[in-house]
Amino acid sequence: MTDEILTIREVAELLKINEKTAYKLALAGEIPGFKVGGSWRFQRQEIANWIKRKVEEQQGGSGGA
DSSP states (O other): OTTOEEEHHHHHHHHTSOHHHHHHHHHTTSSOOEEETTEEEEEHHHHHHHHHHHHHHHTTSOOOO
């Protein structure tokens, strides 16, 4: 399912970071997420897109060869 919803714990595991760090990134708007009843939730595809953008930025951002 491409629109799978992840918790803060699952995003932290996916990114290989501490849950506290994931929470801080979400709160600062650094990673794409939304709150439901006070709890952070993330769309798996949005996180995958975010990772791709970050990798491209670190490789020069041109996207071309």
